[in-house]
Amino acid sequence: MKVVLTGAAGFLGSHLAERLLRAGHEVVGLDNLLTGSPANLEVLRRYPGFRFVQHDVVEPWPDLGPVDAVLHFASPASPNPRSPLGYPNLPIHTMRTNAWGTYHGLEMARQHGARFLLASTSEVYGDPEVHPQREDYWGHVNPVGERAVYDEAKRFAEAMTMAYHRKHGVDVRIVRIFNTYGPRMRMDDGRVIPNFIVQALRGQPLTIYGQGEQTRSFCYVDDLIEGIVRLLFLDAAPFPVNMGNPHEYTILALARLVNDLVGNAAGLRFEPAMYREGDPKRRQPDITRARNLLGWEPQVPLRAGLQRTIADFRQRLGLA
Amino acid sequence: MKVVLTGAAGFLGSHLAERLLRAGHEVVGLDNLLTGSPANLEVLRRYPGFRFVQHDVVEPWPDLGPVDAVLHFASPASPNPRSPLGYPNLPIHTMRTNAWGTYHGLEMARQHGARFLLASTSEVYGDPEVHPQREDYWGHVNPVGERAVYDEAKRFAEAMTMAYHRKHGVDVRIVRIFNTYGPRMRMDDGRVIPNFIVQALRGQPLTIYGQGEQTRSFCYVDDLIEGIVRLLFLDAAPFPVNMGNPHEYTILALARLVNDLVGNAAGLRFEPAMYREGDPKRRQPDITRARNLLGWEPQVPLRAGLQRTIADFRQRLGLA
Numbered sequence: 001m002k003v004v005l006t007g008a009a010g011f012l013g014s015h016l017a018e019r020l021l022r023a024g025h026e027v028v029g030l031d032n033l034l035t036g037s038p039a040n041l042e043v044l045r046r047y048p049g050f051r052f053v054q055h056d057v058v059e060p061w062p063d064l065g066p067v068d069a070v071l072h073f074a075s076p077a078s079p080n081p082r083s084p085l086g087y088p089n090l091p092i093h094t095m096r097t098n099a100w101g102t103y104h105g106l107e108m109a110r111q112h113g114a115r116f117l118l119a120s121t122s123e124v125y126g127d128p129e130v131h132p133q134r135e136d137y138w139g140h141v142n143p144v145g146e147r148a149v150y151d152e153a154k155r156f157a158e159a160m161t162m163a164y165h166r167k168h169g170v171d172v173r174i175v176r177i178f179n180t181y182g183p184r185m186r187m188d189d190g191r192v193i194p195n196f197i198v199q200a201l202r203g204q205p206l207t208i209y210g211q212g213e214q215t216r217s218f219c220y221v222d223d224l225i226e227g228i229v230r231l232l233f234l235d236a237a238p239f240p241v242n243m244g245n246p247h248e249y250t251i252l253a254l255a256r257l258v259n260d261l262v263g264n265a266a267g268l269r270f271e272p273a274m275y276r277e278g279d280p281k282r283r284q285p286d287i288t289r290a291r292n293l294l295g296w297e298p299q300v301p302l303r304a305g306l307q308r309t310i311a312d313f314r315q316r317l318g319l320a
Numbered sequence: 321m322k323v324v325l326t327g328a329a330g331f332l333g334s335h336l337a338e339r340l341l342r343a344g345h346e347v348v349g350l351d352n353l354l355t356g357s358p359a360n361l362e363v364l365r366r367y368p369g370f371r372f373v374q375h376d377v378v379e380p381w382p383d384l385g386p387v388d389a390v391l392h393f394a395s396p397a398s399p400n401p402r403s404p405l406g407y408p409n410l411p412i413h414t415m416r417t418n419a420w421g422t423y424h425g426l427e428m429a430r431q432h433g434a435r436f437l438l439a440s441t442s443e444v445y446g447d448p449e450v451h452p453q454r455e456d457y458w459g460h461v462n463p464v465g466e467r468a469v470y471d472e473a474k475r476f477a478e479a480m481t482m483a484y485h486r487k488h489g490v491d492v493r494i495v496r497i498f499n500t501y502g503p504r505m506r507m508d509d510g511r512v513i514p515n516f517i518v519q520a521l522r523g524q525p526l527t528i529y530g531q532g533e534q535t536r537s538f539c540y541v542d543d544l545i546e547g548i549v550r551l552l553f554l555d556a557a558p559f560p561v562n563m564g565n566p567h568e569y570t571i572l573a574l575a576r577l578v579n580d581l582v583g584n585a586a587g588l589r590f591e592p593a594m595y596r597e598g599d600p601k602r603r604q605p606d607i608t609r610a611r612n613l614l615g616w617e618p619q620v621p622l623r624a625g626l627q628r629t630i631a632d633f634r635q636r637l638g639l640a
Contacts, residue, residue, distance in 0.1 A: 091483035091486070091487050092423075092480070092483055092484070092487065095419075095476070095479065095480050095483065096423070099415075099419045099420075099476065100420075103412075103416070124463055126458070138446070138460055138461060138462050138463070139461075139463065140458055141458060141459075141475075142458050143444055143458070143459065143475040143478045143479050144478050144479065144481075144482045144494070144559075144560060145482075146486070148475075148478075148479035148482065148483075149479055149480075149483050152472075152475050152476050152478075152479040153476065153479070155461075155463040155468075155472050155475065155476075156415070156419065156472050156473065156475075156476040158463045158464050158468075158472075159415065159463050159464065159468035159469055159472040159473070160412070160415050160469075161464075162464045162465075162468065163411035163412055163415060163468075163469050164412070166411070166466070167411050167412065174464070239464075240464060
């Protein structure tokens with residue numbers, strides 16, 4: 001199978017590409033290298049089935065010949081307002097990557113009779129008012145809020161994906177990805193796991209905002225990729241499918257586990273809670289649909305996933 | 321003032337253009353004439369300040385020179401699935417008109433330091449769970465539902481408008497337009513007022529789905545345009561502003577009033593209620609913000625507005 005994959009140099013894109021290449025598929029990776037990493041491409045270049053095309057998916061796509069599947073994983077995804085590569089600092093480009101990029105990908109899929117898979121996100125649920133979130137929950141997003149540049153753009157991408165299915169019969173898949181972590185994750189991603197691991201590896205106390213009693217769920221990247229590949233190859237109705245780990249941890253428990261695994265004696269440092277409007281106070285996937293449709297559920301325990309992630313971060317920080 | 325107005329050949333666009341032309345402003349109207357009407361342009365061409373450029377706002381915009389304001393009113397807007405020009409039959413183009421069109425308009429505004437006004441809609445509230453709707457209600461929209469091609473596209477347009485304000489300091493306005501009626505409205509619009517007037521003028525019984533006890537609110541077009549012009553010229557914060565008529569009528573009362581005004585003796589015909597997923601069961605604007613900010617509220621009673629609309633329909637149907 002020949003697959004066009006946008007965001008191939010990114011965290012999830014590079015893992016998905018590698019998984020498909022290992023299975024013998026041909027992968028054409030598109031990436032503008034804005035938030036993706038050249039180091040991730042080096043890994044992929046070891047596979048003869050990989051071809052890289054540096055291209056911004058916002059612009060009309062080059063002719064890549066016949067194709068069996070188009071997977072759209074390109075987008076700035078870090079909510080970190082302090083990182084120049086967080087989507088709060090790339091608002092227009094983030095919106096266009098999801099709208100224009102989805103459109104170009106769907107057009108390619110339509111022209112070649114290819115399957116289209118959209119990497120959507122739990123952010124379509126916004127700051128949810130029901131827990132856990134099922135796929136038929138319509139979400140709670142402020143269209144004029146600060147986070148809308150990501151949340152509304154992903155909702156738009158979902159709507160356009162369904163429009164191509166209904167209007168043109170394109171065979172589509174939508175995966176709503178919840179918090180995922182693992183090797184190759186950006187260290188300045190702004191989310192709690194890379195923050196904690198970097199602090200722990202530097203021997204600093206881990207910063208906890210508030211009392212640390214807020215909960216989060218974390219899915220190890222290999223589990224997520226397994227689910228996505230199953231969804232891609234399943235002949236199924238084009239409903240969105242949640243993928244994430246429903247198990248919840250408090251931030252406090254996560255911090256203690258990271259310090260324990262790294263052997264960091266610097267402990268914890270408590271800061272006043274920061275809440276920005278629209279920040280989800282809690283989000284947890286209901287994965288009944290993925291379980292029923294794909295027989296899928298996460299397998300990798302947090303401890304094991306963190307160990308592999310810490311080893312990767314250690315190496316990238318030159319501490320191995 | 322020189323104004324670029326998209327959708328100038330449409331129902332609302334042509335009324336807004338005429339109002340601005342009468343006040344002595346220069347108006348460059350953009351329209352692809354997909355759902356707009358050449359007859360509306362004929363009215364505008366009587367004014368020396370009007371210039372028409374046939375252009376699809378989805379494509380990169382022509383250079384129109386310096387400009388003081390960009391008003392984005394282009395979009396298919398009829399929810400009628402039986403009309404070839406309803407947005408259910410133009411799903412991709414509707415999405416692109418609102419996303420690509422908004423982007424091109426905001427870029428023009430940014431380049432020329434112009435003000436940007438987005439014609440948004442009460443559809444951003446979807447099938448609301450609170451009544452009446454205030455601007456800080458986040459809405460209830462199914463991102464993968466049939467109506468998403470319009471609702472999510474307008475939400476995306478709002479989000480992008482705010483992104484240009486926050487990122488580039490563009491001076492923006494967002495008006496959320498509720499049900500509006502009046503002369504020049506498309507007869508096949510699919511909404512209840514044109515349906516009733518056309519049936520009454522043809523001497524047919526008016527079709528009521530269900531018992532006719534569901535309520536709707538209707539704003540006469542001159543009232544709406546007055547509010548939009550006030551918002552455009554006000555120096556104000558860029559919050560969305562609801563505009564509509566909060567007064568609610570039952571469909572039954574509306575039908576009887578139309579038959580009365582037309583002198584239609586054919587009465588009413590009751591059909592089983594049709595509910596399509598995502599159809600708003602009820603929507604009513606809270607116009608406190610417009611009242612406080614602009615001193616605006618609707619002035620034209622339903623009876624007077626209907627009389628003028630019936631006269632216009634009569635003429636267009638060749639019955640005058």
